Amino acid sequence: MSDTPLPAPLAEIAEDFRSANNELKLQLLLEFSDELPDLPERYAGRLEQLERVDECQSPLFLTVEVGEGASMDERPVSLFFDAPAEAPTTRGFAGILHEGLDGLSASEVLAVPDDAPMRFGLAEAVSPLRMRGMVAMLARIKRQVRVRTAS
Template identity: 55%
Template sequence: MADTAAGAGDLPASLAEIRDEFLALEVRDRLQLLLEFSNELPALPAEYEGHPDLLERVEECQSPVFIFVEVVDGVVAMHATAPREAPTTRGFASILAQGLTGLTAQQVLRDVPDDYPQTIGLVEAVSPLRVRGMTALLGRAKRQIAEKTAQADTASAPGASGA
Protein backbone atom coordinates (compact mmCIF):
# COMPACT_ATOMS: atom_id res chain seq x y z
CA MET A 1 0.00 0.00 0.00
CA ALA A 2 2.85 2.43 0.79
CA ASP A 3 4.24 1.90 -2.72
CA THR A 4 1.40 3.99 -4.13
CA ALA A 5 2.96 7.19 -2.79
CA ALA A 6 4.71 9.35 -5.37
CA GLY A 7 8.17 7.94 -6.00
CA ALA A 8 7.83 5.37 -3.21
CA GLY A 9 9.02 2.49 -5.41
CA ASP A 10 12.29 4.25 -6.23
CA LEU A 11 12.76 6.16 -2.98
CA PRO A 12 16.33 5.64 -1.73
CA ALA A 13 16.50 3.25 1.22
CA SER A 14 17.81 5.89 3.67
CA LEU A 15 14.78 8.13 3.12
CA ALA A 16 12.33 5.23 2.90
CA GLU A 17 13.56 4.02 6.29
CA ILE A 18 13.09 7.48 7.83
CA ARG A 19 9.61 7.77 6.30
CA ASP A 20 8.64 4.32 7.56
CA GLU A 21 9.92 5.15 11.08
CA PHE A 22 7.61 8.17 11.24
CA LEU A 23 4.61 6.41 9.71
CA ALA A 24 4.91 3.51 12.16
CA LEU A 25 4.20 5.92 15.05
CA GLU A 26 1.03 7.54 16.28
CA VAL A 27 0.84 11.21 15.28
CA ARG A 28 1.64 12.43 18.83
CA ASP A 29 4.81 10.29 18.91
CA ARG A 30 6.10 11.64 15.59
CA LEU A 31 7.02 14.94 17.25
CA GLN A 32 9.20 13.03 19.72
CA LEU A 33 10.98 11.29 16.83
CA LEU A 34 11.45 14.67 15.13
CA LEU A 35 13.04 15.94 18.37
CA GLU A 36 15.37 12.94 18.36
CA PHE A 37 16.42 13.80 14.80
CA SER A 38 17.05 17.39 15.89
CA ASN A 39 19.54 16.11 18.45
CA GLU A 40 21.27 14.06 15.74
CA LEU A 41 21.95 16.90 13.27
CA PRO A 42 25.56 16.28 12.25
CA ALA A 43 27.97 19.08 13.13
CA LEU A 44 29.28 21.21 10.29
CA PRO A 45 32.70 20.21 9.00
CA ALA A 46 35.42 22.45 10.44
CA GLU A 47 35.94 24.29 7.15
CA TYR A 48 32.35 25.61 7.31
CA GLU A 49 32.32 26.61 10.99
CA GLY A 50 32.41 30.37 11.29
CA HIS A 51 31.92 30.83 7.52
CA PRO A 52 28.23 31.55 7.01
CA ASP A 53 29.11 32.97 3.58
CA LEU A 54 29.72 29.39 2.40
CA LEU A 55 26.21 28.32 3.39
CA GLU A 56 22.85 29.20 1.84
CA ARG A 57 20.09 30.48 4.11
CA VAL A 58 16.72 28.85 3.60
CA GLU A 59 14.47 31.90 3.91
CA GLU A 60 11.25 29.87 3.89
CA CYS A 61 12.11 28.40 7.29
CA GLN A 62 10.80 30.26 10.34
CA SER A 63 14.13 29.78 12.12
CA PRO A 64 17.54 30.55 10.63
CA VAL A 65 18.70 27.42 8.86
CA PHE A 66 21.64 27.27 6.49
CA ILE A 67 22.69 24.49 4.14
CA PHE A 68 25.55 23.54 1.89
CA VAL A 69 25.60 20.51 -0.37
CA GLU A 70 28.79 18.98 -1.69
CA VAL A 71 28.95 16.60 -4.63
CA VAL A 72 32.24 14.71 -4.76
CA ASP A 73 32.67 12.03 -7.41
CA GLY A 74 28.90 12.08 -7.88
CA VAL A 75 28.16 11.43 -4.19
CA VAL A 76 26.18 13.92 -2.10
CA ALA A 77 27.03 15.25 1.36
CA MET A 78 24.50 17.67 2.83
CA HIS A 79 25.52 19.96 5.67
CA ALA A 80 23.09 22.07 7.67
CA THR A 81 22.99 24.24 10.72
CA ALA A 82 20.01 25.44 12.74
CA PRO A 83 19.72 26.75 16.31
CA ARG A 84 19.06 24.28 19.12
CA GLU A 85 16.14 26.52 20.14
CA ALA A 86 14.44 25.50 16.87
CA PRO A 87 14.05 21.73 17.23
CA THR A 88 11.50 21.35 14.43
CA THR A 89 13.77 23.08 11.93
CA ARG A 90 16.83 21.19 13.21
CA GLY A 91 14.88 17.94 12.94
CA PHE A 92 13.91 18.61 9.33
CA ALA A 93 17.50 19.56 8.46
CA SER A 94 18.78 16.44 10.19
CA ILE A 95 16.33 14.17 8.34
CA LEU A 96 17.53 15.53 5.02
CA ALA A 97 21.22 15.63 5.94
CA GLN A 98 21.10 12.02 7.09
CA GLY A 99 18.81 10.87 4.29
CA LEU A 100 20.60 12.55 1.37
CA THR A 101 24.23 12.16 2.43
CA GLY A 102 25.80 9.17 0.72
CA LEU A 103 23.32 9.07 -2.15
CA THR A 104 24.45 9.78 -5.67
CA ALA A 105 23.46 13.09 -7.19
CA GLN A 106 21.31 11.23 -9.71
CA GLN A 107 19.47 9.33 -6.95
CA VAL A 108 18.58 12.60 -5.23
CA LEU A 109 17.54 14.39 -8.41
CA ARG A 110 15.66 11.44 -9.93
CA ASP A 111 14.37 9.36 -7.02
CA VAL A 112 13.60 11.80 -4.19
CA PRO A 113 10.18 13.32 -4.84
CA ASP A 114 9.82 17.04 -4.22
CA ASP A 115 6.91 16.26 -1.91
CA TYR A 116 8.93 13.87 0.29
CA PRO A 117 8.32 16.07 3.38
CA GLN A 118 4.57 15.59 2.95
CA THR A 119 4.95 11.79 2.88
CA ILE A 120 6.56 11.23 6.29
CA GLY A 121 3.46 11.81 8.39
CA LEU A 122 4.33 15.16 9.92
CA VAL A 123 1.62 17.13 8.10
CA GLU A 124 -0.75 16.09 10.90
CA ALA A 125 1.76 16.94 13.63
CA VAL A 126 3.21 20.35 12.67
CA SER A 127 1.91 23.44 10.93
CA PRO A 128 1.78 23.59 7.13
CA LEU A 129 4.22 26.52 7.30
CA ARG A 130 6.82 24.28 8.95
CA VAL A 131 6.32 21.52 6.38
CA ARG A 132 6.74 24.17 3.68
CA GLY A 133 10.10 25.02 5.28
CA MET A 134 11.24 21.40 5.01
CA THR A 135 10.05 21.29 1.41
CA ALA A 136 12.14 24.41 0.75
CA LEU A 137 15.17 22.75 2.40
CA LEU A 138 14.83 19.81 0.01
CA GLY A 139 14.27 22.09 -2.97
CA ARG A 140 17.40 24.12 -2.23
CA ALA A 141 19.46 20.98 -1.69
CA LYS A 142 18.29 19.57 -5.03
CA ARG A 143 19.03 22.87 -6.77
CA GLN A 144 22.56 22.95 -5.33
CA ILE A 145 23.10 19.34 -6.43
CA ALA A 146 21.85 20.10 -9.94
CA GLU A 147 24.11 23.16 -10.19
CA LYS A 148 27.18 21.31 -8.94
CA THR A 149 26.49 18.34 -11.20
CA ALA A 150 26.15 20.68 -14.21
CA GLN A 151 29.42 22.42 -13.27
CA ALA A 152 31.21 19.08 -12.98
CA ASP A 153 29.80 17.95 -16.34
CA THR A 154 30.94 21.20 -17.97
CA ALA A 155 34.41 20.96 -16.38
CA SER A 156 34.86 17.38 -17.62
CA ALA A 157 33.58 18.06 -21.15
CA PRO A 158 36.17 17.78 -23.94
CA GLY A 159 37.89 21.11 -24.47
CA ALA A 160 36.73 22.46 -21.11
CA SER A 161 40.25 22.86 -19.74
CA GLY A 162 40.69 26.17 -21.53
CA ALA A 163 43.96 25.00 -23.07
Protein backbone atom coordinates (compact mmCIF):
# COMPACT_ATOMS: atom_id res chain seq x y z
CA MET A 1 0.00 0.00 0.00
CA SER A 2 1.09 3.53 -0.70
CA ASP A 3 1.98 6.02 2.02
CA THR A 4 -0.16 8.75 0.47
CA PRO A 5 -2.65 9.95 3.08
CA LEU A 6 -6.37 9.81 2.36
CA PRO A 7 -8.40 13.04 2.37
CA ALA A 8 -9.81 13.64 5.87
CA PRO A 9 -13.43 12.55 5.17
CA LEU A 10 -12.29 9.30 3.53
CA ALA A 11 -9.64 8.68 6.21
CA GLU A 12 -12.29 8.97 8.91
CA ILE A 13 -14.50 6.40 7.17
CA ALA A 14 -11.52 4.08 6.64
CA GLU A 15 -10.71 4.26 10.35
CA ASP A 16 -14.31 3.37 11.26
CA PHE A 17 -14.12 0.28 9.07
CA ARG A 18 -10.63 -0.78 10.16
CA SER A 19 -11.62 -0.62 13.84
CA ALA A 20 -14.71 -2.80 13.28
CA ASN A 21 -15.04 -6.57 13.23
CA ASN A 22 -16.29 -8.21 10.01
CA GLU A 23 -19.91 -8.32 11.15
CA LEU A 24 -19.85 -4.61 12.01
CA LYS A 25 -18.07 -3.83 8.71
CA LEU A 26 -20.97 -5.40 6.83
CA GLN A 27 -23.44 -3.42 8.95
CA LEU A 28 -21.55 -0.17 8.20
CA LEU A 29 -21.57 -1.06 4.51
CA LEU A 30 -25.36 -1.46 4.66
CA GLU A 31 -25.66 1.95 6.32
CA PHE A 32 -23.64 3.55 3.52
CA SER A 33 -25.84 1.71 1.03
CA ASP A 34 -28.97 3.16 2.64
CA GLU A 35 -27.48 6.66 2.72
CA LEU A 36 -26.46 6.79 -0.96
CA PRO A 37 -28.37 9.76 -2.40
CA ASP A 38 -30.73 9.25 -5.32
CA LEU A 39 -29.73 10.63 -8.67
CA PRO A 40 -30.75 14.26 -9.20
CA GLU A 41 -33.67 14.83 -11.56
CA ARG A 42 -31.37 15.75 -14.47
CA TYR A 43 -29.93 12.21 -14.48
CA ALA A 44 -32.97 10.20 -13.37
CA GLY A 45 -33.93 7.75 -16.11
CA ARG A 46 -30.95 8.84 -18.22
CA LEU A 47 -28.36 6.19 -17.44
CA GLU A 48 -26.84 6.68 -20.91
CA GLN A 49 -25.42 9.95 -19.53
CA LEU A 50 -23.58 8.01 -16.81
CA GLU A 51 -20.66 5.61 -17.10
CA ARG A 52 -21.23 1.96 -16.27
CA VAL A 53 -18.62 0.33 -14.06
CA ASP A 54 -18.47 -3.14 -15.60
CA GLU A 55 -16.16 -4.52 -12.88
CA CYS A 56 -19.01 -4.28 -10.35
CA GLN A 57 -21.02 -7.46 -9.92
CA SER A 58 -24.23 -5.42 -9.97
CA PRO A 59 -25.10 -2.69 -12.47
CA LEU A 60 -23.51 0.50 -11.18
CA PHE A 61 -23.43 3.77 -13.07
CA LEU A 62 -21.63 6.96 -12.06
CA THR A 63 -20.83 10.41 -13.26
CA VAL A 64 -18.78 13.31 -12.00
CA GLU A 65 -19.35 17.04 -12.25
CA VAL A 66 -16.53 19.51 -11.62
CA GLY A 67 -17.42 23.07 -10.66
CA GLU A 68 -15.73 26.25 -11.75
CA GLY A 69 -12.64 27.63 -10.06
CA ALA A 70 -9.40 29.44 -10.75
CA SER A 71 -7.36 26.34 -9.94
CA MET A 72 -7.80 22.61 -9.39
CA ASP A 73 -7.78 23.37 -5.66
CA GLU A 74 -10.88 25.53 -6.07
CA ARG A 75 -12.92 23.30 -8.37
CA PRO A 76 -15.40 21.20 -6.32
CA VAL A 77 -16.23 17.68 -7.43
CA SER A 78 -19.77 16.28 -7.24
CA LEU A 79 -20.36 12.54 -7.53
CA PHE A 80 -23.54 10.82 -8.66
CA PHE A 81 -24.23 7.09 -8.53
CA ASP A 82 -26.99 4.74 -9.58
CA ALA A 83 -27.10 1.21 -8.18
CA PRO A 84 -30.08 -1.06 -7.52
CA ALA A 85 -31.42 -1.35 -3.98
CA GLU A 86 -30.97 -5.12 -4.19
CA ALA A 87 -27.18 -4.62 -4.53
CA PRO A 88 -26.30 -3.38 -1.02
CA THR A 89 -22.56 -4.11 -1.23
CA THR A 90 -22.14 -2.20 -4.48
CA ARG A 91 -24.34 0.62 -3.18
CA GLY A 92 -22.31 0.61 0.05
CA PHE A 93 -19.04 1.06 -1.85
CA ALA A 94 -20.62 3.91 -3.83
CA GLY A 95 -21.91 5.41 -0.57
CA ILE A 96 -18.42 5.33 0.96
CA LEU A 97 -16.91 7.05 -2.07
CA HIS A 98 -19.75 9.59 -2.17
CA GLU A 99 -19.42 10.41 1.52
CA GLY A 100 -15.62 10.51 1.38
CA LEU A 101 -15.06 12.39 -1.89
CA ASP A 102 -18.13 14.45 -2.82
CA GLY A 103 -17.41 18.14 -2.38
CA LEU A 104 -13.63 17.78 -2.31
CA SER A 105 -11.58 19.75 -4.82
CA ALA A 106 -10.48 18.21 -8.11
CA SER A 107 -6.86 18.16 -6.90
CA GLU A 108 -7.86 16.36 -3.68
CA VAL A 109 -9.82 13.70 -5.58
CA LEU A 110 -6.97 13.16 -8.05
CA ALA A 111 -4.52 12.79 -5.13
CA VAL A 112 -6.49 9.88 -3.61
CA PRO A 113 -4.23 6.84 -3.88
CA ASP A 114 -5.48 4.09 -6.19
CA ASP A 115 -5.21 1.59 -3.33
CA ALA A 116 -7.56 3.62 -1.09
CA PRO A 117 -10.33 0.95 -1.18
CA MET A 118 -7.89 -1.58 0.27
CA ARG A 119 -7.34 0.64 3.33
CA PHE A 120 -10.80 -0.04 4.76
CA GLY A 121 -10.10 -3.60 5.83
CA LEU A 122 -13.08 -4.70 3.76
CA ALA A 123 -11.14 -7.39 1.92
CA GLU A 124 -11.57 -9.50 5.07
CA ALA A 125 -15.37 -9.16 4.88
CA VAL A 126 -16.17 -9.22 1.13
CA SER A 127 -14.81 -11.11 -1.87
CA PRO A 128 -11.82 -9.91 -3.92
CA LEU A 129 -14.15 -9.64 -6.92
CA ARG A 130 -16.31 -7.15 -5.04
CA MET A 131 -13.23 -5.17 -3.95
CA ARG A 132 -12.22 -4.95 -7.61
CA GLY A 133 -15.52 -3.15 -8.22
CA MET A 134 -14.74 -0.47 -5.63
CA VAL A 135 -11.22 0.00 -7.03
CA ALA A 136 -12.77 0.39 -10.50
CA MET A 137 -15.27 2.99 -9.21
CA LEU A 138 -12.42 5.10 -7.83
CA ALA A 139 -10.46 4.76 -11.09
CA ARG A 140 -13.50 5.91 -13.13
CA ILE A 141 -14.09 8.86 -10.79
CA LYS A 142 -10.48 10.01 -11.10
CA ARG A 143 -10.50 9.54 -14.88
CA GLN A 144 -13.69 11.58 -15.23
CA VAL A 145 -12.21 14.35 -13.08
CA ARG A 146 -9.11 14.40 -15.31
CA VAL A 147 -11.27 14.55 -18.47
CA ARG A 148 -13.51 17.32 -17.09
CA THR A 149 -10.57 19.45 -15.95
CA ALA A 150 -8.44 19.08 -19.10
CA SER A 151 -8.34 22.31 -21.03
